[in-house]
Amino acid sequence: MTTSAPPASVATAPAQPPARRPRRTGRSPWFHVVMVPFTVLWLLPLAFIVVLAFRSFDDVASRGIGALPASFTLDAFTEAVTRGDLGRALLNSGIVTVITVVLSLVLASWAAFALARFRIPFRRTVLLVMLAGNLLPPQILLVPVSRITQSLGLYDSLAALVVVQVGFGLGFYTFVLHGFVRNLPQEVFEAALIDGAGTLRTYRSIVLPLTRPALAALAALATTWVFNDLIWAMTVLRTETRFPITAALLNLQGGYSTSWNVLAAGCLLAALPTALVFFAFQKHFVSGLLVGSDK
Amino acid sequence: MTVLERTPGRSGPRSGSGAGSDPAAARRPGPRLRAARRVPPLVWAFLLVPLAVEMFWVFWPALNSFSLSFTRWRGVGPAEPVGWANYQRMLDDPVFATALVNNVVWVVGFGGLSVAGGLALAVALNRPGRGVGVYRSAIYLPMVISLAVTGLFWRVLYQPDGLVDRVLTPVGLGGTAWLANPDTALYAVLVAAVWRQVGYIMVLYLAGLKGVDASLEEAAAVDGANAWQRFWRIVVPQLRGVSTVVFAVTVIDSLRTFDIVWAMTRGGPYNQTQLLSTYMFQQSFSLVDLGYGSALAVVIFLLAIGFIITYLVRQARAED
Amino acid sequence: MSPIRTAHARTSRGPAALAAPSRRSFLVAVAAGLGSSAVLSGCVGSGGTESAPAGGGGASGGGGLVLQNSIQDEGPKAALTTLVEEYTAEPVTMNSVATEQFRAQLSTYLTSPNPPDVISWYAGSVANTYADQGLLLDVSDLWTGDGACASFPPALKALSTSGDDAQIFVPTNYYWWSIFYKKSAFEKWGVTPPETWDEFIALCEDLQGQGVIPLTNGIGTTPWMASGWFDYLDLRVNGAQYHRELLAGEHAFTDPEVVAVMDRYAEILPFFHPDQASWDNQQAAVPFVQDEAAMYLIGAFLTNYVPEDQLDDLDFFSVPVIDPSIPSAEEAPTDGFFASAGTADPEGTKAFLSYLASAESQAQWIAESGSANLPTNPDVDTSGFSPLVQKGIALLAGTEEITQFFNRDSSDALQTTADTALTQFIANPGDVQQILEQWQQAAEAVWSS
Incomplete structure (x- = not known):
């Protein structure tokens, strides 16, 4: 539960940030004393991966992965790109992620609108059932899902990967958006009704614009999930040229031996797009967004 | 809590939660009430299309799998019905017992630590200030690396004389083979998983905190409430919506945790870090015993449902 | 990048659905899916009948083969890629999948209506399980007469023989x-x-x-x-x-x-x-x-x-x-290949297996992979190999x-x-x-x- 301030302010003046809190005196100086070492410690594992990515194979093989670097080379990055064919894998991941995220959010916002704003019988149960779908351990769906894609002739196509992931994410997105849509101010909908707006127009001119912050936040979260998915990709794809980045990374890991420096380089390249998406959407996260502000 | 319900400035009473009732509409009979009673066909389409997609791609395969839990099936050939045998087998399976206990530890530890850590960091980093953006980004950054890869690299960090060892030796905790020691292995994996999850929870709470009405806190401060009281009595209740989402995400993620454990320990040493999900994967795919694997999946599903329903029902009661 | 990667003639019908990712075509796909529930009845665990050869993607002979393999190590993989590229009889698509995932997908591959033709695996229990289900191509002709494996040692033949006395495996290398x-x-x-x-x-x-x-x-x-x-x-x-x-x-x-x-x-x-x-x-x-x-x-x-x-x-x-x-x-663990019983092109598949088993191919693979694997073909000239x-x-x-x-x-x-x-x-x-x-x-x- 929350105040109505953010949605209301969005409705009247979308650019306005939410209720401003009164200015207070600055933080205690201890804040940075604690946060700086904490952040450094937090980033150490990532720093380790970065350092590893610039080492040579012989350096890693003879001195160990954990050793301090004795070499500096970009070879690992070149090798990751050529051997792992990361370029195409990134493209595959990009296509799948964009389409999946857009489709998921469109469908989820439909369902959320319907469930939150109309007296659909058993709407609460329907919502819970949809959420329950997300509680299934995905591993158990693997075998049936691959059989289904085969019988539909979708097996081994990016389209299969998209529909499977759309289906699997819908419950959670609908659940979050439902909370958001339900909390939109009643007046706006009444006004629309008086204007004679139909369902479609209400959806387009009220629901979509007003839920934009929530959609942005979900888009960023969904992107990290879909982009980092491995298990569905392995289930419905078998042709290497269609593999997404996660599967390509896995192939960089040897069966018997691993070139750790190449794996590290590949993993950094693979992380870039999600990092960029996050930083692009960060504003939406932090300025006045209320993910599922009320249930 | 009750004070908040009557706070001026809210857009009327909160929407109710009882099935079929909608206090907002009930109290304000008007055009909407009439409209709401008659659900337009397009709205049905809005609901049924997504629902059908989920039914088809999630529930239908799930039913298939659940029916497999009553069979013995090797992935090829016909499945042989065996009744409840797979479930009976769990009762005398020591690895299942270990995995179940580990899963409870995992849900509590992983869920508790990432929610507590994420909330604490969100509160600490909520107010803008110098360096706050950097801290936020730094804490979120691990999230961009996939779980499997996180596990791979953390395994290296934990190796003897690895980075973890070097950081901990000055404080007297060096020399432990974190992942090889059955007493520490599960917790070592847990730390890595929490490391990746905290930033995510923090982001959710940061978003939630933006909606917290600051004037209430001010008023409480004037009334002499200390920071701790203000946080628990005023901020936390207002975060309830976002907490529901966090709770759902946490339960889902902790029961589904798989990649990171698999990459770090494969459930070892000698099954001591086995979770239900890793054990299920091992049974279903390494050993291709899909009947038993499916039965384990049913258990995971029931646990998840149990947690979430309990939480939602309690919440619904608190609201009524 | 390489010709073998682009030649996926047989398995390329999927992306068509993605070519027009409009909402409408998606809905059509879903509707089609819902309507065709007959296809789905008993979609798992209902027996091996679905795995009967279904004619694949319509290709028969010369249409290209698919080689599904779990060879991840850099040298061996590169050497196999070269071998496959140099195969002239027909185009071969080579897909490498991480070993663990490969193991998890193996039964899906084999029971698919359009299975990969050749699959890398090792001799032993798993192969025999699939052979018992009739999922593996009988390659006994390669082991007799002037077949590619006819001169292999009897121990290897025994390893490659399934329960009903047919050879279902082509060993290509082993190590100690x-x-x-x-x-x-x-x-x-x-x-x-x-x-x-x-x-x-x-x-x-x-x-x-x-x-x-x-x-x-x-x-x-x-x-x-x-x-x-x-x-x-x-x-x-x-x-x-x-x-x-x-x-x-x-x-x-x-x-x-x-x-x-x-x-x-x-x-x-x-x-x-x-x-x-x-x-x-x-x-x-x-x-x-x-x-x-x-x-x-x-x-x-x-x-x-x-x-x-x-x-x-x-x-x-x-x-x-x-x-x-x-x-x-x-x-001495033995590695090699088996073929799907459901292949659309058994003759082409066997020809390709013979190519992989031949002395020249084995010698080339071992030389280029830089591994210490040993050839299974006794005709390989080993004099040039390292002392190890x-x-x-x-x-x-x-x-x-x-x-x-x-x-x-x-x-x-x-x-x-x-x-x-x-x-x-x-x-x-x-x-x-x-x-x-x-x-x-x-x-x-x-x-x-």
């Missing part, structure tokens, strides 16, 4: 397990390879006295490495015949024979690197490379872990004899019995029981009796299922 060491290091420490078990123990004590860790191993995420020593000790104490019978369930892990094996294992436990439980088998090679640990019982794939300038320094000796009355035996590989060939030629490895000689399920028992034993050797009892219990469950 032994105790590897570095010549320069042994020289530095003034020691020589042992001949007998007592000499081996004396060597370990000597090294330990010099501050060198005698043995390394990595049983962390690769717990199966612990079975290497178990297999060899069983082969040396009880012999290959007993070992096979034990794995087949004809003896118990609580037998005095197995207790004797565990006694030997306990004898060498103090010589292992204390960090072995934290490492995988590749990490365990680092102390070996750095002369911190002296010896490593491992397959010849060790060459993949060692920096290039140390490859010539590698040497090995067979696990020393414990009981001279027991026939000699070595472990030559010695490996001689080792296997001179031994009386050949086994593969614990999991290949039994099953992956039994391997899991061994992993649990042996890693537990290594951590707590005092509990051996209880551990063996639990092992036997777990193994009985596997044998009876």
Whole structure:
């Protein structure tokens, strides 16, 4: 539960940030004393991966992965790109992620609108059932899902990967958006009704614009999930040229031996797009967004 | 809590939660009430299309799998019905017992630590200030690396004389083979998983905190409430919506945790870090015993449902 | 990038659905899916009928083949890629999938209505399971007359034969397990390879006295490495015949024979690197490379872990004899390919398998992969191979019995029981009796299922 301030302010003046809190005196100086070492410690594992990515194979093989670097080379990055064919894998991941995220959010916002704003019988149960779908351990769906894609002739196509992931994410997105849509101010909908707006127009001119912050936040979260998915990709794809980045990374890991420096380089390249998406959407996260502000 | 319900400035009473009732509409009979009673066909389409997609791609395969839990099936050939045998087998399976206990530890530890850590960091980093953006980004950054890869690299960090060892030796905790020691292995994996999850929870709470009405806190401060009281009595209740989402995400993620454990320990040493999900994967795919694997999946599903329903029902009661 | 990657004629009907990813076409797809529920009735576990050859993507002969493989290591994969590119009869699409995922998808591949034609795998239990279900192509003609495998040793033929006496497997290479060491290091420490078990123990004590860790191993995420020593000790104490019978369930892990094996294992436990439980088998090679640990019982794939300038320094000796009355035996896991019974083009598939099995292909693959694998084809001219590989060939030629490895000689399920028992034993050797009892219990469950 929350105040109505953010949605209301969005409705009247979308650019306005939410209720401003009164200015207070600055933080205690201890804040940075604690946060700086904490952040450094937090980033150490990532720093380790970065350092590893610039080492040579012989350096890693003879001195160990954990050793301090004795070499500096970009070879690992070149090798990751050529051997792992990361370029195409990134493209595959990009296509799948964009389409999946857009489709998921469109469908989820439909369902959320319907469930939150109309007296659909058993709407609460329907919502819970949809959420329950997300509680299934995905591993158990693997075998049936691959059989289904085969019988539909979708097996081994990016389209299969998209529909499977759309289906699997819908419950959670609908659940979050439902909370958001339900909390939109009643007046706006009444006004629309008086204007004679139909369902479609209400959806387009009220629901979509007003839920934009929530959609942005979900888009960023969904992107990290879909982009980092491995298990569905392995289930419905078998042709290497269609593999997404996660599967390509896995192939960089040897069966018997691993070139750790190449794996590290590949993993950094693979992380870039999600990092960029996050930083692009960060504003939406932090300025006045209320993910599922009320249930 | 009750004070908040009557706070001026809210857009009327909160929407109710009882099935079929909608206090907002009930109290304000008007055009909407009439409209709401008659659900337009397009709205049905809005609901049924997504629902059908989920039914088809999630529930239908799930039913298939659940029916497999009553069979013995090797992935090829016909499945042989065996009744409840797979479930009976769990009762005398020591690895299942270990995995179940580990899963409870995992849900509590992983869920508790990432929610507590994420909330604490969100509160600490909520107010803008110098360096706050950097801290936020730094804490979120691990999230961009996939779980499997996180596990791979953390395994290296934990190796003897690895980075973890070097950081901990000055404080007297060096020399432990974190992942090889059955007493520490599960917790070592847990730390890595929490490391990746905290930033995510923090982001959710940061978003939630933006909606917290600051004037209430001010008023409480004037009334002499200390920071701790203000946080628990005023901020936390207002975060309830976002907490529901966090709770759902946490339960889902902790029961589904798989990649990171698999990459770090494969459930070892000698099954001591086995979770239900890793054990299920091992049974279903390494050993291709899909009947038993499916039965384990049913258990995971029931646990998840149990947690979430309990939480939602309690919440619904608190609201009524 | 390479011609083989772009030639996926047979499997490319999928993306069409993605070409127009509009909402409408998506809805159509969903509607079609919902409408065709008949397709789905009993979509899993309903028997092998769906796997009947369905004509694939309409291609028959010359339309291209699909080679699904789990070869991930850089050198071997590159060498196979070259081989496939040079195959001229028809285009072949090669898909490499990470081993674990490959294992998980194997039954999906084989039961698919349009299965990959050729699949990489190893000889042994798993292949036989699929053969029993009629999912593997009968390649017996390759093993007779002037077939590509006709001249292969009888032991390999036996390995490639399924329950109903048909050959379903084409072995293309194998490798040996032994105790590897570095010549320069042994020289530095003034020691020589042992001949007998007592000499081996004396060597370990000597090294330990010099501050060198005698043995390394990595049983962390690769717990199966612990079975290497178990297999060899069983082969040396009880012999290959007993070992096979034990794995087949004809003896118990609580037998005095197995207790004797565990006694030997306990004898060498103090010589292992204390960090072995934290490492995988590749990490365990680092102390070996750095002369911190002296010896490593491992397959010849060790060459993949060692920096290039140390490859010539590698040497090995067979696990020393414990009981001279027991026939000699070595472990030599065999890798190769099988084909799907559902292939649309059995003749083309067999032609391609023959190509992979031919002496020229094998020689080229071994030369280019830089691995220490051995050819299965006796016609391969081995004179150009490295001294290490030559010695490996001689080792296997001179031994009386050949086994593969614990999991290949039994099953992956039994391997899991061994992993649990042996890693537990290594951590707590005092509990051996209880551990063996639990092992036997777990193994009985596997044998009876």
